[in-house]
Amino acid sequence: MRFNKMAVAINPQNHGFKQFVRPPRCKIPSFSQLDYNNILESSQTSLTHSLHHVPFEFSNIQKSFSTPCLSLSTRTEEDIESNPRVEIIGGHHAPKVHALVVEVAIAMASGVKPELLASGLGGAYLFRATNGNAIAVAKPADEEPLALNNPKGFAGRMLGQPDMKRSIKIGETGVRESAAYLLDHDGFAGVPPTTLVKFSHVTFNINNSQSIPTSTYKIASLQRFMEHDYDAGDLGASGFSVASIHRVGILDIRLLNLDRHAGNILVKHGKESYAVDSAELVPIDHGLCLPESLDDPYFEWLHWPQASIPFSESEMEYICGLDPFKDADLLRNELPSIRESSIRVLVVCTILLKQAATSGLCLAQIGEMMTRKCYGGLEEWSALEKICFSAKVNIESKIKEDDQSICEEKERSVGIFQFDYEDGDGSYQEDEEADEILQGSAITAKPPKIPRFSSVRSMSTIANPSVFHYEEECDYLNNKFRSSDTLIVNDGGKEDNINDSDSQKTSAMLMSMSFGTKNYKNDGEGISFGEMSSEQWSLFLEVFEKLLLEAFEGKNCMCLSKQRLGSSCEF
Numbered sequence: 001m002r003f004n005k006m007a008v009a010i011n012p013q014n015h016g017f018k019q020f021v022r023p024p025r026c027k028i029p030s031f032s033q034l035d036y037n038n039i040l041e042s043s044q045t046s047l048t049h050s051l052h053h054v055p056f057e058f059s060n061i062q063k064s065f066s067t068p069c070l071s072l073s074t075r076t077e078e079d080i081e082s083n084p085r086v087e088i089i090g091g092h093h094a095p096k097v098h099a100l101v102v103e104v105a106i107a108m109a110s111g112v113k114p115e116l117l118a119s120g121l122g123g124a125y126l127f128r129a130t131n132g133n134a135i136a137v138a139k140p141a142d143e144e145p146l147a148l149n150n151p152k153g154f155a156g157r158m159l160g161q162p163d164m165k166r167s168i169k170i171g172e173t174g175v176r177e178s179a180a181y182l183l184d185h186d187g188f189a190g191v192p193p194t195t196l197v198k199f200s201h202v203t204f205n206i207n208n209s210q211s212i213p214t215s216t217y218k219i220a221s222l223q224r225f226m227e228h229d230y231d232a233g234d235l236g237a238s239g240f241s242v243a244s245i246h247r248v249g250i251l252d253i254r255l256l257n258l259d260r261h262a263g264n265i266l267v268k269h270g271k272e273s274y275a276v277d278s279a280e281l282v283p284i285d286h287g288l289c290l291p292e293s294l295d296d297p298y299f300e301w302l303h304w305p306q307a308s309i310p311f312s313e314s315e316m317e318y319i320c321g322l323d324p325f326k327d328a329d330l331l332r333n334e335l336p337s338i339r340e341s342s343i344r345v346l347v348v349c350t351i352l353l354k355q356a357a358t359s360g361l362c363l364a365q366i367g368e369m370m371t372r373k374c375y376g377g378l379e380e381w382s383a384l385e386k387i388c389f390s391a392k393v394n395i396e397s398k399i400k401e402d403d404q405s406i407c408e409e410k411e412r413s414v415g416i417f418q419f420d421y422e423d424g425d426g427s428y429q430e431d432e433e434a435d436e437i438l439q440g441s442a443i444t445a446k447p448p449k450i451p452r453f454s455s456v457r458s459m460s461t462i463a464n465p466s467v468f469h470y471e472e473e474c475d476y477l478n479n480k481f482r483s484s485d486t487l488i489v490n491d492g493g494k495e496d497n498i499n500d501s502d503s504q505k506t507s508a509m510l511m512s513m514s515f516g517t518k519n520y521k522n523d524g525e526g527i528s529f530g531e532m533s534s535e536q537w538s539l540f541l542e543v544f545e546k547l548l549l550e551a552f553e554g555k556n557c558m559c560l561s562k563q564r565l566g567s568s569c570e571f
């Protein structure tokens, strides 16, 4: 097929592609003259890019050679229904993705079939144009590593079950690929155009063993194919520029990338061949970004010397310009299937990046703060996790105090049982005494009682987290949660034992800590933020930012970079 015989027209009324009938002797612009991107982006088309919507003029393709969809006039509805199709289903407003989808649609219309790529653990397929040039890489959700239809022998789990990482569910990596591209503002890190699509009637892998009826469509990520010479694993890092590594690292920190191994950085040499610094790095494979809880990231660049060089002025400008709340809204609008818990991880990590960079930390130091350590087979929480845990405990105690005040207020206003709590002078008794009264009392209906936290810690801790101490707070919580006979009466009057579910988990978590060294051991569950109400979330962020500031005190990037680089390393 010669592309200069093809024309694309947009119908502004329905924002879709309109069948295009060329008037006689009308000049058709050549493919190169068509500014694909501008036409497609300005149309704001967000509808199906199905083949029967894409108009073609095929001058040199024989009908017998092509797929039925090429003959617009003779197609029946049935033909059209079974034609291969591709449509965008997430990230509609990302730049350059409409053009990509159209190119793939055209290729499919020409009978091109996706080719399974050998590398990677998941099903990744290459789409080529009819001239053989690679256009895009598609990764169907049900062919991810461990998923049902994985073509490389790593199948078995149902969609929605935990992926290779517990904090990401199977079948949900494609949406993360699309998110990474959306969040890579102005192509800062160079993530190739990526979108979430639905392929219908396209031949991908189906494992025969499954008894479930097969569907005619697959959800997949679709990414622009990037020409490259190697991946970073084939080369030493010394040929990469500081800037190119920083850009990838900044993205990984914001997105808490759990999978930045060297194979996920493509390397393209500059025109002036193999000169140092001329290599362009292209980050791919962002399926394990934005976990639903804090997790252990993998940053290949962490020990590359370039990561210890301070951020440049322009990098600082980019970092300072990041707005985590705008980014969160962008994801909510463009990719509604991304869970709030993942969006909150993005917010936390972006705040960390911004504060750390303004405090003078370099990429390696920030990456280290986010990475768990392993001692003798035991995993220790990362510094970021410790700070988040601390902020969570801090706000939990405030929330419980608030709940308690509400309960007390209720009691006062109802006016019953009040005598049980009051001293002779009418003042309220301290926790222990009140507990004794409650447990020993013969009253049938117990008033609501929530475990209290030290009143001394109350609001002042929230207002000034610097007075918060892990040991004090955690010892207190441990003691509280250890007493199995403590009861809560919730609003509905139903009794719950405090030793179940969340409280038990919290208790176990607290018990597993070594307070002397603050070597908090990880119990496998990451810290998550999804369960917080919006008020709790705002409060959490307030405390988190204050604790972060404290953590950065005394750290100096330059000292560390000297240590790391020695004297022979120059960039």
Ligand SMILES: Nc1ncnc2c1ncn2[C@@H]1O[C@H](COP(=O)(O)OP(=O)(O)OP(=O)(O)O)[C@@H](O)[C@H]1O
Residues within 6 Å of the ligand: 117, 119, 120, 121, 122, 123, 124, 137, 192, 223, 224, 225, 226, 227, 228, 263, 264, 266, 284, 285, 287
């Ligand atoms: N945008 C792209 N441009 C060029 N090549 C690509 C692109 N995306 C993927 N590839 C190629 O396809 C291979 C598999 O892709 P990818 O790493 O994304 O798949 P995966 O199954 O998620 O891999 P992994 O096992 O690392 O999780 C890559 O190693 C790379 O060679």
